[in-house]
Amino acid sequence: MTASPSVASQSTTRLDGQLGTRSIVFMVIAAAAPLTVIGGNVPLAVGSGNGAGAPIGFALAAIILLLFSVGFVTMTPFVKEAGAFFSYVTAGLGSRLGLGTAFTALVAYTAIQVGVYGYMGWAVGDLVTYFGGPDLPWWLYSFAAMAIVAVLGYRHIDLSARVLGVALALEILVVVVLDIVIFATGGDSGIAMQTFDPATVFTPGIGVAVLFALTGFIGFEATAVFRDEARTPEKTIPRATYIAVIVIGVFYAVSCWALITGVGANNAVAVAQKTLAGNGNLLLDTATQYLGPIMRDVIQVLLVTSLFACVLSFHNVIARYQFSLANKGVLPAALGRRHTRHHSPSVSSIVQTITAAVVLAVLALSGLDPLVGVFGSMAGVATVGMVILMLLTSVAVFFFFLRRPALAEGHAWGARVFPVLAVLGLIIAMWLVLSNFTLVTGGSVAVSTALALVPVVALLLGIVLGARLRLDGGAAIDADAEAPPA
Structure with missing residues (x-):
């Protein structure tokens, strides 16, 4: 079965917009939820990982993603569709693996979005009670946030970009200010140079640090998801990809x-472990010490806006995945319709809201803790899914150019060398993720294994269905496009 929209129908089945590099970078970094990572993933990486050497774990994760990005960007000019990873895999490895990739992406992004809704419900509840408000169930706040996301996701993408841009700028600004003050004052006991000591970095805990760093990068493929809404996608997407990975990586590290400098290298592990035990907060307590109680309150509020920006970004990504799959005949055609006034994937957006609401309701009714039970388990599913997606995409890039040597001329590094390096790095990353998986999910080995298999099952289901549905990979290829400079 092949389903490609006719030229006449593309006005209602193709999205459009004028997003520039800055707007797309905002979308991607917002999905990474930088303040959430600094407040949550960093204590985990320090307290459960390699202590003062944790920043190098974030740097290593960024390097792995940069290796991946070179091949991804080299192939981008030849992929005309806005399906992101699944379009690349379809063009390079065929429709079966392409559809499997699409299903894996839908599962991974749905999981992390629902997980963040759980985290957000807890964060809003904590904020309300901190300022003397009523102690209400966390899921009430989660569903309230979901309603707002539903409205913004239904409308034109430019509105979401503006909302994300404001929230993102504020949360990055306040952390940058904190960083500057800490380094300017010398921290607790001088700049923590132990961070760069190989004896500190390369301990068994380095795997845990890399794991939580990778979790913080989930969503960066959104650069390609917004292809149809980009002003000049051939230039915008490569720029946005590199900028997003570098900015996120440097910011995290x-x-x-x-x-670590703020609390002292020798105290960092103990302080981080207190945070994990609920007896303190590494980010907020450090902010109070160096910026004062008012800025602590500001950061706590911005944590909520960070989480909101995150779920809004994931909502937009999932809606566009469904939109693209519907126009290929994989999902119901209604999901592939564009709103006549907002030019948004409105039907897909509504369905995405309903899907997230159902999953979140099931988890809430199960009585799970919003952080460990909801966020932890869903983040674990998403991390495994993300690594699978990038692995398949790197392999697809290699074989795409291997079968089209003329397109690879002058671009051997991006077409052949970097995809291989990315595959090797991602295999190591997958091993690190799976060998420390219980730390992410907070569950038993049996529960963690079941969760890790969820994206794998989605991949296999897509491959099986791909035997019956033939996605038109050729339609995604533009052989006349020029690859970026070597």
Whole structure:
């Protein structure tokens, strides 16, 4: 079965917009939820990982993603569809693996979005009670946030970009200010140079640090998801990809180093472990010490806006995945319709809201803790899914150019060398993720194994269905496009 929209129908089945590099970078970094990572993933990486050496774990994760990005960007000019990873895999490895990739992406992004809704419900509840408000169930706040996301997701993407841009700018600004003050004052006992000592970095805990760093990068493929809404996608997507990975990686690593410097390298593990035990907060307590109680309150509020920006970004990504799959005949055609006034994937957006609401309701009714039970388990599913997606995409890039040597001329590094390096790095990353998986999910080995298999099952289901549905990979290829400079 092949389903490609006719030229006449593309006005209602193709999205459009004028997003520039800055707007797309906002979308991607917002999905990474930088303040959430600094407040949550950093204590985990320090307290459960390699202590003062944790910033290097974030740097290593960024390097792995940069290796991946070179091949991804090299192939981007030849992929005309806005399906992100699944379009690349379809073009490079065929429709079966392409559809499997699409299903894996839907599961991974749905999981992390629902997980963040759980985290957000807890964060809003904590904020309300901190300021003397009523102690209400966390899921009430989660569903309230979901309603707002539903409205923004239904409308034109430019509105979401503006909302994300404001929230993102504020949360990054306040952490940068904290970093500067800590380094300017010398921290607790001088700049923590132990961070760069190989004896500190390369301990068994380095795997845990890399694991939580990778979790913080989930969502960066959104650069390609917004292809149809980009002003000049051939230039915008490569720029946005590199900028997003570098900015996120540097921000995470430097901010992690700053917090370690702030509390002292020798005290960092103990302080982080207190945070994990619920007896303190590494980020908020450090902010109080160096910026004062008012800025602590500001950061606590911005944590909520960070989480909101995150779920809004994931909502937009999932809606566009469904929209693209519907126009290929994989999902119901209604999901592939564009709103006549907002030019948004409105039907897909509504369905995505309903899906997230159902999953979140099941988890809430199960009585799970919003952080460990909901966020932890869903983040674990998403992390495994993300690594699978990038692995398949790197392999697809290699074989895409192997079968089209003329397109690879002058671009051997991006077409052949970097995809291989990315595959090797991602295999190591997958091993690190799976060998420390119970730390992410907070569950038993049996529960963690079941969760890790969820994206694998989605991949296999897509492959099986791909035997019956033939996705038109050729339609995604533009052989006349020029690859970026070597």
